[in-house]
Amino acid sequence: MASAPALEHHVSLLPYNTFGIDAKARLFARFRSVEELRALLALPEVQQTEKLVLGGGSNLLFTQDFDGVVLKNEITGLEIIAQDEAQDTALVRAGAGESWHGLVQYALSQNLSGIENLSLIPGTVGAAPLQNIGAYGAELKDTFDHLEAVEISSGQLRTFTHEQCGFGYRESVFKGPLRNQYIVTGVVLQLRRKHQLNVSYGAISTTLADMGIETEPTPHDVSEAVIQIRRSKLPDPAQIGNAGSFFKNPEISQAKYDELKAQYADLPGYPVPGGVKVPAAWLIEQCGWKGRRFGAHGVHDRQALVLVNHGGAQGSAIRDLAHEIIASVREKFGVELHPEVNIL
Ligand SMILES: Cc1cc2nc3c(=O)[nH]c(=O)nc-3n(C[C@H](O)[C@H](O)[C@H](O)COP(=O)(O)OP(=O)(O)OC[C@H]3O[C@@H](n4cnc5c(N)ncnc54)[C@H](O)[C@@H]3O)c2cc1C
Numbered sequence: 001m002a003s004a005p006a007l008e009h010h011v012s013l014l015p016y017n018t019f020g021i022d023a024k025a026r027l028f029a030r031f032r033s034v035e036e037l038r039a040l041l042a043l044p045e046v047q048q049t050e051k052l053v054l055g056g057g058s059n060l061l062f063t064q065d066f067d068g069v070v071l072k073n074e075i076t077g078l079e080i081i082a083q084d085e086a087q088d089t090a091l092v093r094a095g096a097g098e099s100w101h102g103l104v105q106y107a108l109s110q111n112l113s114g115i116e117n118l119s120l121i122p123g124t125v126g127a128a129p130l131q132n133i134g135a136y137g138a139e140l141k142d143t144f145d146h147l148e149a150v151e152i153s154s155g156q157l158r159t160f161t162h163e164q165c166g167f168g169y170r171e172s173v174f175k176g177p178l179r180n181q182y183i184v185t186g187v188v189l190q191l192r193r194k195h196q197l198n199v200s201y202g203a204i205s206t207t208l209a210d211m212g213i214e215t216e217p218t219p220h221d222v223s224e225a226v227i228q229i230r231r232s233k234l235p236d237p238a239q240i241g242n243a244g245s246f247f248k249n250p251e252i253s254q255a256k257y258d259e260l261k262a263q264y265a266d267l268p269g270y271p272v273p274g275g276v277k278v279p280a281a282w283l284i285e286q287c288g289w290k291g292r293r294f295g296a297h298g299v300h301d302r303q304a305l306v307l308v309n310h311g312g313a314q315g316s317a318i319r320d321l322a323h324e325i326i327a328s329v330r331e332k333f334g335v336e337l338h339p340e341v342n343i344l
Pocket of ligand 1: 018052053054055056057058059060073096121122123124125126127128130131132133134135182183184185234235236237242243244245342
């Protein structure tokens with residue numbers, strides 16, 4: 001067995017979360033391989049305490065110090081592990097500590113498509129299946145083949161197929177019944193050489209036109225368009241602390257949607273199985289939250305779905321603001337919002 005990496009004490013998590021919250025971890029360690037992770041999990045100090053796996057910290061809100069051990073995933077590696085000439089597909093394996101956007105760039109460099117619409121999503125490959133990341137008409141599950149994960153209680157490495165992951169809208173078994181039981185160490189995607197690009201969503205086609213690309217865009221062009229759109233719409237965590245969309249878009253019944261639509265004629269909605277998905281940003285904006293600032297924290301002025309830390313905010317204050325927003329949307333529309341961000 002590999003020797004366990006050093007355990008550090010009372011480490012500030014400020015550099016490790018995009019909200020920029022200065023919480024502390026009682027214990028902190030990094031692992032660069034499955035063997036190092038297993039060695040850490042075998043330490044009595046680690047076994048006896050609460051564990052938090054940390055990727056890029058871009059989907060987390062610390063509301064207090066973490067009184068357990070933070071295990072930072074730094075497993076690297078990007079490779080094509082199989083090619084299917086007949087189907088024009090390839091299986092790409094990525095170490096869970098690789099950056100997600102790094103994997104997108106690697107795929108593009110190999111002329112492989114399927115994840116270009118997910119360009120520039122912050123964070124690591126290993127966290128991507130947790131909430132089945134999605135953007136611009138694509139989700140991780142569309143190209144997912146399988147993942148490898150270490151069971152925290154036994155240290156055993158196990159493979160999860162697509163079906164076993166139970167993907168849904170920003171959901172998987174790892175956020176549900178298997179929460180805090182597995183640490184993802186590697187992810188395998190099936191990507192295409194025969195491209196089927198999706199440019200129908202949002203402003204992708206108009207941005208491509210602005211880029212002078214009217215016909216036959218490449219996966220690289222689509223990635224560039226998505227990057228331009230994201231940069232124009234979303235605050236950069238390097239400039240202002242945030243974790244992207246704080247809330248999921250609620251899914252309501254058709255009857256509820258019709259009732260609201262009769263009252264609010266411009267209420268947007270997108271049909272989903274069993275109902276209608278409504279943009280949480282629209283609901284929040286209607287409640288007057290967009291751009292509001294309360295000292296060091298507030299709601300972003302261009303994107304009502306994003307809560308921000310202007311500098312020095314407490315995570316608990318951001319959590320309390322989220323609760324106030326949820327209550328006001330409930331009161332005005334009778335719709336329940338749920339956080340997408342993991343609150344600790
Ligand atoms: C500006 C901005 C824009 C964003 N845009 C999008 C978007 O378009 N679409 C989208 O889906 N998300 C988006 N997000 C959210 C975020 O980027 C994703 O959820 C991302 O997958 C989180 O990765 P991470 O490595 O930072 O996870 P972390 O924040 O480190 O962890 C998130 C959760 O996953 C767990 N976890 C992390 N790694 C592992 C692992 N290896 N095994 C098991 N559990 C693990 C953690 O314990 C925690 O519960 C955005 C965030 C920001 C800041």
